[in-house]
Amino acid sequence: MARYAMVIDTKKCVGCMDCVVACNTENNVPEGFNRDWIVQDARGSFPTVNLEIRSERCNHCDNPPCVYCCPTGASHIHNLGGVVLVEHKLCIGCKACIASCPYDARFVHPEGYVDKCTFCIHRVEEGLDPACVSVCPTYCMTFGDLDDVNSEVNRLLNSRKHHSVLPEAGTKPQIFYLE
Amino acid sequence: MNEITNTRMNPSIDQFLSIWNWEIPVYLFLGGIVAGMMIISGYFLFKGRTKDVECSCYKIPFVSLIFLTAGMIALFLDLEHKAYVWRVYTTFKIKSPMSWGSWILLLIYPVLFLNILIRIPKFLSNKFPFLEDLSTKINSHPVAVRNIGIASMISGALLGIYTGVLLSSLGARPLWNSSTLWILFLLSGLSTAAAFIHLIAKSRYESHLLAKADNVFLSLELIVLILFLIGLLTSTQVHIDAAKLLLNGSYAPAFWVFVVGLGIIIPLIIQIMAVSNKIPHTPIAPIMVIVGGLILRFVIVYAGQVSHWFNAQLLK
Numbered sequence: 339m340a341r342y343a344m345v346i347d348t349k350k351c352v353g354c355m356d357c358v359v360a361c362n363t364e365n366n367v368p369e370g371f372n373r374d375w376i377v378q379d380a381r382g383s384f385p386t387v388n389l390e391i392r393s394e395r396c397n398h399c400d401n402p403p404c405v406y407c408c409p410t411g412a413s414h415i416h417n418l419g420g421v422v423l424v425e426h427k428l429c430i431g432c433k434a435c436i437a438s439c440p441y442d443a444r445f446v447h448p449e450g451y452v453d454k455c456t457f458c459i460h461r462v463e464e465g466l467d468p469a470c471v472s473v474c475p476t477y478c479m480t481f482g483d484l485d486d487v488n489s490e491v492n493r494l495l496n497s498r499k500h501h502s503v504l505p506e507a508g509t510k511p512q513i514f515y516l517e
Numbered sequence: 518m519n520e521i522t523n524t525r526m527n528p529s530i531d532q533f534l535s536i537w538n539w540e541i542p543v544y545l546f547l548g549g550i551v552a553g554m555m556i557i558s559g560y561f562l563f564k565g566r567t568k569d570v571e572c573s574c575y576k577i578p579f580v581s582l583i584f585l586t587a588g589m590i591a592l593f594l595d596l597e598h599k600a601y602v603w604r605v606y607t608t609f610k611i612k613s614p615m616s617w618g619s620w621i622l623l624l625i626y627p628v629l630f631l632n633i634l635i636r637i638p639k640f641l642s643n644k645f646p647f648l649e650d651l652s653t654k655i656n657s658h659p660v661a662v663r664n665i666g667i668a669s670m671i672s673g674a675l676l677g678i679y680t681g682v683l684l685s686s687l688g689a690r691p692l693w694n695s696s697t698l699w700i701l702f703l704l705s706g707l708s709t710a711a712a713f714i715h716l717i718a719k720s721r722y723e724s725h726l727l728a729k730a731d732n733v734f735l736s737l738e739l740i741v742l743i744l745f746l747i748g749l750l751t752s753t754q755v756h757i758d759a760a761k762l763l764l765n766g767s768y769a770p771a772f773w774v775f776v777v778g779l780g781i782i783i784p785l786i787i788q789i790m791a792v793s794n795k796i797p798h799t800p801i802a803p804i805m806v807i808v809g810g811l812i813l814r815f816v817i818v819y820a821g822q823v824s825h826w827f828n829a830q831l832l833k
Binding site: 442 | 521522524525530537604608616618686690822825827
C-alpha cells in the first residue's frame with residue numbers, strides 16, 4: 339500500500355503561481371475557480387518580518403471529514419495512495435463536504451458536482467508527478483509515498499523541520515511545509 | 518502582526534463560506550416543527566386523549582405531511598446536482614448524518630400516513646372510500662392507535678435530533694461544533710409545534726394546554742441556548758470567536774432581538790400571563806415563537822458558515 343503525500347519547501351517557493359496555472363490547464367478547472375492557490379503568511383513588524391509562501395490545495399487528510407459526511411459515498415478514499423477523490427456521478431451537490439472541510443479546499447463545479455484537487459491521480463497512475471509538482475520552476479514541491487521509507491518525501495520530512503496547515507483541526511493533513 | 522493573503526477566490530467559498538442559503542434554514546425549521554408536531558400528536562395518541570385534543574391528533578398529522586414535503590422541496594432546491602438525488606437511496610453511510618437523515622425522512626412518511634389514517638380528512642375519504650375501511654379497522658384496535666402514537670413520537674424525536682446533529686457533525690465550523698445543538702433544535706421544534714397548535718386549535722382547552730406546554734419548551738430552550746453559548750465560550754479561541762458572532766458580532770442584532778427577545782422571552786412572558794388567566798390568549802405570542810424558531814435556524818446556519826478554524830491561525 340502506498341500513502342501519497344506532498345512536501346513543499348517554503349524556503350524555495352516564490353509564489354509564482356505556476357502550480358495554479360498548471361493545475362487549471364491540466365484539469366480543465368473552470369475560469370474563476372481554483373483547485374490550488376497561493377497563501378502568503380506574513381508575521382511580525384518591519385524590520386523583523388517573516389514571510390512564508392505556501393502553495394495550498396486539498397490536504398488529502400488521513401482522517402477526512404469530507405468523506406465521512408458524504409451521504410452517497412461520492413467523496414471517497416481512492417485505493418491508490420489514500421488520495422481523497424469525488425466521484426462526480428455519485429455527487430448530489432449537498433455541499434456537506436464543503437462545510438466539513440476546515441481548509442475550504444472544495445467548491446461546486448459549474449456542472450453541479452463538488453470538485454477539488456485529485457493529486458492529478460490520472461498522471462500518478464501513469465507514474466508521473468502531479469501537474470503542479472512537475473512545472474514548479476524552483477523545485478519546491480516533492481510528491482511521493484510516505485509508506486516507502488526511502489522516498490524523497492520521507493527523506494525531507496526526516497531531515498527538515500516541517501508543519502502542516504491547521505493540524506489542530508484533527509484531520510491529519512498529508513501536505514507538509516518545510517520551514 | 519499577522520497578515521495572510523490568499524489568491525483563491527472560489528465562488529461561495531471565499532471570503533466567507535456561503536454555500537447554504539435560505540433553503541437549508543427553511544428545511545431545518547420545517548423539519549424541526551414537523552418533529553415537534555409528531556412528538557406532541559404521538560404523545561396524545563399514546564395517552565388515548567384524542568377527544569380532548571382533536572386538532573393535535575387529527576389535523577396536525579396532515580399539516581405535518583404538508584410541512585415535511587415543503588421542507589424536502591426546499592432541501593431539493595438546495596442541491597447542486599439535482600438529477601443525481603436518487604443516489605442517496607442507493608446506499609447507507611453509517612458515518613454520515615445526512616445519510617441517516619435521508620432514510621429517517623423516508624421513515625417519517627409512512628408513520629404520518631398511518632397517523633392520518635386514524636381519522637381521514639373528508640376530501641380524502643370522499644375520493645378514496647377504502648381508506649375509511651382502513652381507518653375503522655385501526656380504530657377498532659386501541660393498541661394499534663397507541664403503537665402509532667409511539668412510532669410517531671420516536672420518528673419525530675429522530676427527525677428533530679437529526680436536524681441538529683446534521684450541523685454539529687461538521688467540525689470545521691466551530692459554531693456548530695457543539696453537542697447541545699441537537700437539544701436546542703429539538704426543543705425549538707417542540708416549542709414552534711406547540712405554538713402552531715396553540716394558534717390553530719379551535720378548542721380553548723387544547724389551546725390553553727398547548728400554551729402551557731409551550732411555556733415549558735421555551736423555558737428549556739432558553740436554558741439550552743445559554744448552555745450552548747457557555748459551551749462555546751469555555752472552549753478554544755475559535756469557539757469563543759464563533760460565540761462572539763452571536764453575542765456581539767455581526768449576527769448579534771438578529772440573535773438578541775429576534776431569537777432571544779421576540780422569539781423566546783417576550784412570548785414566554787405573554788403566555789405565562791395568558792395561562793394564569795391574567796390576560797386573554799393572543800395569537801401574537803405563538804406567531805412570535807414560530808418566527809423566532811425560523812430566525813434561529815437562519816442565524817445558526819449563516820453565522821456557522823462564517824465561523825472558521827483559520828481564525829486560530831491568525832491568533833497564533
